[in-house]
Amino acid sequence: MPARKIEGIRLAKVIKAEIALEVARRVADGKHPPGLAAVLVGENPASQVYVRNKRKACEEAGLNSWLHHLPADTTQEELLKLVHTLNQDPKVNGILVQLPLPKHIDEETILRAVTPLKDVDSFHPENVGLLMTGHPRFMPCTPFGVLQMLKRSDIETAGKRVVILGRSNIVGKPLALMMMQKPSDANPHAGDATVTVAHRGTKHLKEICQQAEILIAAIGVPNFVTAQMVQPGAVVIDVGINSVNGKLCGDVDPEVGEVAAALSPVPGGVGPMTIAMLLQNTLKAATIHQT
């Protein structure tokens, strides 16, 4: 029986509608709409697509959004100056500096310059630390999207054996934290799972993947996960966004659909969920700022 398709794009629509309702309620109370400032440096075509999708989603949910598109030769000082301006702007609740940045700019320096209270990506070390200790301020958007995708598909994570392929700061590492943590009032979305993090250097990778009840691929290699790596009946989440001959493809080979119980597609899976959670975080930021 082919795998059930976990339609992130449909779940994201539901979440965006919930956010739109809450935004309308706040506006009716005389508050400003939450505002997201996106900063894009240079002409990376994929980044331009993501930023466009983010702005469209903001518009649909009634949030304000601004795009600051700077030329590829922008200096680090100029970018820092813009970040400082956005930090001070009361209409801006969330700041997103699209990665990757051009080589001559130090990403770590820029991510630390975003005030943690507007850091809707949750990339600032203060927010990473809060997440690590189980008191998240903002949950990073892609891992949060993965957890919501499972929850809203009635897929239990508690007590399950979860294998995460990939150890990036944006996906693998924070997802591992959120998946393994015990839920609490401060951390209601925690997964309560048993987590293994594997990567390209892992020995016996196939055997480890076969142990997974939930397998999450965020390794950045097209079609890396094949059917023989997947336990029959497992749930597989594909976080991969790869471009192959101009076509978008994930980290999971489509043949996995023949053995998995459920599989998230690319496109239409984790990507739209990431954007929905970005709006959720921007709304949360507005709540924190009381604007």
Ligand SMILES: Nc1nc(=O)c2c([nH]1)NC[C@@H]1CN(c3ccc(C(=O)N[C@@H](CCC(=O)O)C(=O)O)cc3)C=[N+]21
């Ligand atoms: N500061 C920062 N925050 C990010 O959250 C961030 C980033 N930098 N840099 C790049 C990655 C990637 N990312 C995606 C968001 C949406 C889709 C998305 O909407 N994908 C659609 C299709 C898009 C298409 O047509 O190419 C889908 O999967 O259905 C994909 C990828 C956010 N990222």
Ligand SMILES: [Mg+2]
């Ligand atoms: Mg990785």
